[in-house]
Amino acid sequence: xxxxxxxxxxxxxxxxxxxxxxxxxxxxxxxxxxxxxxxxxxxxxxxxxxxxxxxxxxxxxxxxxxxxxxxxxxxxxxxxxxxxxxxxxxxxxxxxxxxxxxxxxxxxxxxxxxxxxxxxxxxxxxxxxxxxxxxxxxxxxxxxxxxxxxxxxxxxxxxxxxxxxxxxxxxxxxxxxxxxxxxxxxxxxxxxxxxxxxx
Ligand code: HEC
Numbered sequence: 001x002x003x004x005x006x007x008x009x010x011x012x013x014x015x016x017x018x019x020x021x022x023x024x025x026x027x028x029x030x031x032x033x034x035x036x037x038x039x040x041x042x043x044x045x046x047x048x049x050x051x052x053x054x055x056x057x058x059x060x061x062x063x064x065x066x067x068x069x070x071x072x073x074x075x076x077x078x079x080x081x082x083x084x085x086x087x088x089x090x091x092x093x094x095x096x097x098x099x100x101x102x103x104x105x106x107x108x109x110x111x112x113x114x115x116x117x118x119x120x121x122x123x124x125x126x127x128x129x130x131x132x133x134x135x136x137x138x139x140x141x142x143x144x145x146x147x148x149x150x151x152x153x154x155x156x157x158x159x160x161x162x163x164x165x166x167x168x169x170x171x172x173x174x175x176x177x178x179x180x181x182x183x184x185x186x187x188x189x190x191x192x193x194x195x196x197x198x199x
């Protein structure tokens with residue numbers, strides 16, 4: 001009976017009090033550079049895997065054409081590059097860090113080539129809760145989400161056209177004007193904040 005009472009005291013009073021002190025006392029990790037919670041990755045990873053295993057659709061990578069993968073590269077360079085990077089990208093300046101940090105999806109460390117395409121599609125469509133990974137279902141259509149998933153599933157053997165597409169600058173320089181000089185920016189340069197109006 002004595003043991004039971006002690007068990008009750010520990011279980012019902014001490015553990016919740018310790019948890020309250022841990023969280024409300026400012027001991028729990030909340031900053032990006034804090035060390036992870038005990039078992040954080042295991043708990044978060046298990047929940048994510050279980051959820052995806054239940055609802056990710058199945059589709060073979062072989063059902064996608066090279067054109068699909070190239071279209072996926074175009075989606076990727078508009079929506080994903082900023083967080084997930086490009087093949088052979090050398091960062092020569094410090095990047096803002098996130099927790100968890102977005103994996104570099106075109107490096108062997110970050111490849112998702114072992115994941116079924118449907119799993120990557122699921123992550124693009126639904127996002128990953130409590131991380132910076134957004135849901136894209138209100139931004140991309142079904143075809144675009146599948147195409148970008150097929151691109152990432154092929155990240156270790158990209159078709160050359162997909163590499164070319166990834167490398168295209170997002171904001172190409174304006175085409176030269178008829179006289180061979182770069183085109184003037186449009187708009188009335190005498191008004192507003194254009195540098196020409198501040199001389
Ligand atoms: C604002 C930053 C951000 C953007 C933009 C973003 N992601 Fe993510 N993504 C993340 C983060 C952070 C993670 C890591 C989540 C985690 O660790 O659970 C992630 C995870 C992923 C994963 C899972 C990787 C793995 O190892 O399982 C895939 C796949 C992915 N993103 C694809 C994409 C695609 C495709 C796009 C563009 C359509 C995109 N992401 C745009 C931040 C971003």
